[in-house]
Amino acid sequence: MSIIMRPEVIQILSAGIAGLGFAIIFHIRPKHLPVTFVGASLGWLLYLAAKQVWRANAIGMIFAALGVTVYSEIGARLFHMPVSVIYTPAIIPMIPGGYLYYCMRGFVTDSQEDFVEYGSMLLEDTLSIVLGTMIVLTFVSAVAQKRKRTKENRR
Amino acid sequence: MNDTDNRINLILDIGEMLLSNGADVNRVEDTTMRLSSAFEFRDCQVHAINSSIILTLTAPGDTIITRARRITRIDTDLDKVDELNDLSRKICGGMKDMACIGKEMERIRNSAPYPPFMIYFAYAISASFFTLFFGGSWQDMLYSVPIALTLRFVKVRLSGFNNNKMVDNVILSAILTFMALVGKRFFPVLDSDLIIIGDIMLLIPGLAFCNSIHDMVMGDTISGVLSMFDAVLRALSIAIGYVVVWAVMGRLL
Numbered sequence: 001m002s003i004i005m006r007p008e009v010i011q012i013l014s015a016g017i018a019g020l021g022f023a024i025i026f027h028i029r030p031k032h033l034p035v036t037f038v039g040a041s042l043g044w045l046l047y048l049a050a051k052q053v054w055r056a057n058a059i060g061m062i063f064a065a066l067g068v069t070v071y072s073e074i075g076a077r078l079f080h081m082p083v084s085v086i087y088t089p090a091i092i093p094m095i096p097g098g099y100l101y102y103c104m105r106g107f108v109t110d111s112q113e114d115f116v117e118y119g120s121m122l123l124e125d126t127l128s129i130v131l132g133t134m135i136v137l138t139f140v141s142a143v144a145q146k147r148k149r150t151k152e153n154r155r
Numbered sequence: 156m157n158d159t160d161n162r163i164n165l166i167l168d169i170g171e172m173l174l175s176n177g178a179d180v181n182r183v184e185d186t187t188m189r190l191s192s193a194f195e196f197r198d199c200q201v202h203a204i205n206s207s208i209i210l211t212l213t214a215p216g217d218t219i220i221t222r223a224r225r226i227t228r229i230d231t232d233l234d235k236v237d238e239l240n241d242l243s244r245k246i247c248g249g250m251k252d253m254a255c256i257g258k259e260m261e262r263i264r265n266s267a268p269y270p271p272f273m274i275y276f277a278y279a280i281s282a283s284f285f286t287l288f289f290g291g292s293w294q295d296m297l298y299s300v301p302i303a304l305t306l307r308f309v310k311v312r313l314s315g316f317n318n319n320k321m322v323d324n325v326i327l328s329a330i331l332t333f334m335a336l337v338g339k340r341f342f343p344v345l346d347s348d349l350i351i352i353g354d355i356m357l358l359i360p361g362l363a364f365c366n367s368i369h370d371m372v373m374g375d376t377i378s379g380v381l382s383m384f385d386a387v388l389r390a391l392s393i394a395i396g397y398v399v400v401w402a403v404m405g406r407l408l
Contacts (some may be wrong), residue, residue, distance in 0.1 A: 027234040080199030137372040
């Protein structure tokens, strides 16, 4: 099987393209689209890699969210654009829409196991994204406040 | 209207436009503060949440002024956020000519980086590639496109007279479930689960979720909790639409 047809590669590329579609839906300017494509693909790439190394879904998600947040903080400063412009389309492929659906399906088909299993996975993924993002943002906001204080002291 | 009023209106216009186009609250407060000091107001206090901005400042001549703005609908147009960001940076950098700024505001308000058909196209692209992403075949990808186009069409129509995003989501998710189940009935090769997931991704409140994380970490717990609850409610309303249609169709098909 050629490398391009591997399911992982297809997933990474389709995450990127779907993120790109979202960038257009959010009216992000054409010149910023390549940055969002890379961000969305990067998130899923990191997820698959970290999941492979640690064999745990939650750690994969935390790493992916962490990587995307770092990427968007750096990208925002390099390309002079708001952080959310890079962050939001990149995080969207990671949002567990699949689990949300299977959880709902478990609910209507009266399948307790499905409802509980997918519901807890939904919660796990969501919390992991929040955690990964928080780790980076805490640092960013601490640095930003320190800088602000030194500026005020100088005045 | 005198000069002070004009300036305060401008500050609030920028804040309102930022908030109603999907900026996080932290950014709105920050920008409003910066603009106020750029226009030489003192003791600026601003409090923004998802649905309102309250601004109090001391104008030259020691008059204290308080204004509030109510924000009713939040749409997502991150390009406007980007442009307003540039504009406010220019104002802080010394661009103070009100006529010039007014012209710029008008341009940003009417700007659209993409024609409407591009948004339809983006809906189709996103839905079909999310279907592929979750493991769908090319037939599933193909069938998710007309659903995505319908969703966009209905969404545009709904925004004309309905201001409630929850109702929007119930209707949209009902339509998408209906179409996917009908498709499955006529083309058994399709996997209706994957088609629904691919299209549901279009309705998921991703921006509210992302903004709420940002707001909470940046110390704005009220706004963070509000956005998070908004995201949860909207996810629930997607579920309601799905459950209702499934309960009816599941018996018929």
